[in-house]
Amino acid sequence: MKYVRLLRVNLFRKKIRTLLTIGSFAVAMFLFGLLIIIRLAFNQGVAVAGADRLIVTNRMSLIQPLPLSYDSRLSAISGVKQVTHVSWFGGVYQDEHNFFPQFVIDVDTWRQVYGEYQISPGEWKAFVGDKQGVMVGRALADRFGWKVGDRIPIRGTIYPGTWEFNLRGIYDGSRDTADTSQFWIHYDYINESQSARFARNYVGWYVVKVASPDDSIHLAKTIDATFANSPWETKTDTEKAFAAGFAKQIGNIELLILSVGGVVFFTLLLVTGNTMAISVRERTGELAVLRAIGYSPRFVLLFVMAESIVIALVGGALGLMLAKGMTMGGDPTHGLLPMFYLPPQQMAFGLVLALVVGVLAGVLPAFSASRLKVVDALRRI
Amino acid sequence: MIRVDGRGENSLIAVRNLGKTYRRGNQDIPVLQGLNLDVDAGDSVAFMGPSGSGKSTLLNLLGGLDVPTTGSIRVGGDEITHMSAGRLTTWRARHVGFVFQMFNLLPVLTAFQNVELPLLLTRLSRAERRDHVETALSVVGLADRMHHYPRELSGGQEQRVAIARAIVTDPTFLLCDEPTGDLDRSSADEVLDLLAQLVAEYGKTVLLVTHDPRAAERAHMLLHLDKGVLVEAQSGAHA
Ligand SMILES: Nc1ncnc2c1ncn2[C@@H]1O[C@H](COP(=O)(O)OP(=O)(O)OP(=O)(O)O)[C@@H](O)[C@H]1O
Ligand SMILES: [Mg+2]
Numbered sequence: 001m002k003y004v005r006l007l008r009v010n011l012f013r014k015k016i017r018t019l020l021t022i023g024s025f026a027v028a029m030f031l032f033g034l035l036i037i038i039r040l041a042f043n044q045g046v047a048v049a050g051a052d053r054l055i056v057t058n059r060m061s062l063i064q065p066l067p068l069s070y071d072s073r074l075s076a077i078s079g080v081k082q083v084t085h086v087s088w089f090g091g092v093y094q095d096e097h098n099f100f101p102q103f104v105i106d107v108d109t110w111r112q113v114y115g116e117y118q119i120s121p122g123e124w125k126a127f128v129g130d131k132q133g134v135m136v137g138r139a140l141a142d143r144f145g146w147k148v149g150d151r152i153p154i155r156g157t158i159y160p161g162t163w164e165f166n167l168r169g170i171y172d173g174s175r176d177t178a179d180t181s182q183f184w185i186h187y188d189y190i191n192e193s194q195s196a197r198f199a200r201n202y203v204g205w206y207v208v209k210v211a212s213p214d215d216s217i218h219l220a221k222t223i224d225a226t227f228a229n230s231p232w233e234t235k236t237d238t239e240k241a242f243a244a245g246f247a248k249q250i251g252n253i254e255l256l257i258l259s260v261g262g263v264v265f266f267t268l269l270l271v272t273g274n275t276m277a278i279s280v281r282e283r284t285g286e287l288a289v290l291r292a293i294g295y296s297p298r299f300v301l302l303f304v305m306a307e308s309i310v311i312a313l314v315g316g317a318l319g320l321m322l323a324k325g326m327t328m329g330g331d332p333t334h335g336l337l338p339m340f341y342l343p344p345q346q347m348a349f350g351l352v353l354a355l356v357v358g359v360l361a362g363v364l365p366a367f368s369a370s371r372l373k374v375v376d377a378l379r380r381i
Numbered sequence: 382m383i384r385v386d387g388r389g390e391n392s393l394i395a396v397r398n399l400g401k402t403y404r405r406g407n408q409d410i411p412v413l414q415g416l417n418l419d420v421d422a423g424d425s426v427a428f429m430g431p432s433g434s435g436k437s438t439l440l441n442l443l444g445g446l447d448v449p450t451t452g453s454i455r456v457g458g459d460e461i462t463h464m465s466a467g468r469l470t471t472w473r474a475r476h477v478g479f480v481f482q483m484f485n486l487l488p489v490l491t492a493f494q495n496v497e498l499p500l501l502l503t504r505l506s507r508a509e510r511r512d513h514v515e516t517a518l519s520v521v522g523l524a525d526r527m528h529h530y531p532r533e534l535s536g537g538q539e540q541r542v543a544i545a546r547a548i549v550t551d552p553t554f555l556l557c558d559e560p561t562g563d564l565d566r567s568s569a570d571e572v573l574d575l576l577a578q579l580v581a582e583y584g585k586t587v588l589l590v591t592h593d594p595r596a597a598e599r600a601h602m603l604l605h606l607d608k609g610v611l612v613e614a615q616s617g618a619h620a
Contacts, residue, residue, distance in 0.1 A: 002501050012489075291470075292444070292446060293473070294470055294473050294475075296467065374446045375447045
């Protein structure tokens with residue numbers, strides 16, 4: 001403890017330099033925090049994906065539909081516990097910037113497949129009983145200040161016209177990673193309004209709940225084989241693989257993060273290492289006097305290391321706090337990245353990373369300081 | 382009693398047949414060769430000699446900052462030439478007070494904090510450390526400058542703070558390498574008066590390297606370093 005003052009005065013001896021070095025750490029760790037946030041946001045689908053669900057899409061592409069008749073054919077396949085279907089509504093509320101996902105769902109089977117939401121039985125009943133009803137997630141309701149009973153107009157893009165919906169319920173997630181930014185619409189309401197010849201009785205994709213997750217891969221193959229050589233061939237994936245594939249469409253986020261992060265940390269290491277080396281060099285004479293009056297090489301080593309580590313931790317903590325502060329405002333894309341946050345484990349990891357850089361940057365200058373030949377250093381330079 | 386013939390007995394500092402050879406490239410540079418020295422407790426010695434004659438080398442060896450090529454150095458009962466680096470560091474902290482020509486004080490610390498530095502290595506409590514530091518600073522006459530930084534002190538005052546730091550642990554002896562080398566006449570006198578007072582009033586043992594004949598005059602004995610050995614020059618004022 002009695003050495004703390006020595007450490008402090010040394011850190012403040014070149015205030016600007018110390019602040020700049022702390023600043024580099026803060027900037028780097030802020031960037032690290034952002035990368036982590038973005039990575040988590042893109043992978044959130046993967047993280048929350050159920051192991052026991054398969055997604056059945058049109059083989060051609062995700063936006064091609066599948067016929068409603070597949071519902072019963074899928075249910076008939078052994079190993080399938082429950083089938084539900086979903087379509088992308090893609091409407092606009094007030095303004096294009098207000099994006100949020102709108103799913104056209106089959107209310108009869110939806111909850112048997114997606115059991116992870118917390119919904120009050122009364123609200124669910126009211127939603128099921130009203131074809132024009134919608135159920136929305138808590139985050140979405142909070143975002144627009146919606147209350148149960150509100151009428152919400154949505155301008156259709158895939159389904160033309162302006163649609164009026166009645167907000168019948170608000171669901172919550174049972175985990176804080178759950179997506180509560182969705183907007184659920186009755187399939188029947190949309191389907192009945194479609195032209196009977198062309199557009200009626202199609203769905204966007206199917207979600208299959210499997211009886212035993214161990215059979216998922218096998219079951220997926222069976223499903224695709226069942227519909228092979230039909231006008232609507234299918235492509236079946238586990239929900240996890242589906243979500244991962246979706247994240248990949250945006251780009252190889254992992255690689256991006258690794259390369260950007262790697263460059264930043266390497267630079268940080270060099271900058272800090274250089275600063276420490278200069279600061280040790282300037283103090284050669286002083287360190288020699290300390291050694292002469294009885295301070296051990298180990299003391300000098302730890303002393304220089306401590307300086308580097310304090311800089312790293314203070315700067316790192318500052319940057320991470322800034323990144324955390326960014327997430328306090330919630331998802332800046334309003335719905336594209338519903339899971340926009342920096343979990344405490346990742347902050348701890350960031351701090352450990354800063355510590356590692358601090359140690360690595362300090363170790364060489366500290367080592368050379370500790371090996372200083374006192375008599376040589378005391379000679380006139 | 383100070384002797385250079387190697388015949389002293391039970392002296393505080395006993396140097397026998399000391400040799401130090403530097404190697405530069407593949408060339409040997411002998412600096413000290415078969416040097417003998419005895420110094421008793423309470424003595425003061427001044428070393429003189431041309432630049433490069435090995436005065437600093439001798440002082441560094443006596444202070445355990447460097448190891449000799451041959452010979453032995455005993456201080457009290459301790460043979461320091463065979464000590465490990467770690468033990469030598471501890472030994473220095475306990476027995477040697479250093480005053481150098483430059484780089485003495487840490488500019489970021491006040492006079493008080495600079496003098497306290499060697500005490501941080503001891504088990505003394507905060508209050509005990511403060512007592513010791515205040516005593517040392519009043520011995521050197523700078524009790525009123527305790528909280529000044531080195532840049533706020535004159536050169537002579539800085540060296541007096543360095544002397545306070547050297548005596549604060551009550552070491553066995555003081556080693557001063559040209560402590561007045563960077564000072565003007567009057568500042569140098571302040572420092573020399575102080576060193577003389579430490580010997581006369583406090584019974585300290587002081588070994589001093591200097592280029593200044595007036596500094597040398599004040600020591601009990603003046604020794605010349607010549608061709609790697611010490612020779613008696615002339616008697617000082619008290620001899
Ligand atoms: N590390 C070293 N390597 C090689 N030679 C050295 C080394 N240290 C000192 N010397 C040489 O040893 C000799 C004695 O040096 P020293 O510093 O002891 O002299 P000095 O008497 O203190 O001189 P000055 O009055 O200039 O301080 C010099 O010739 C010097 O060049
Ligand atoms: Mg010298």
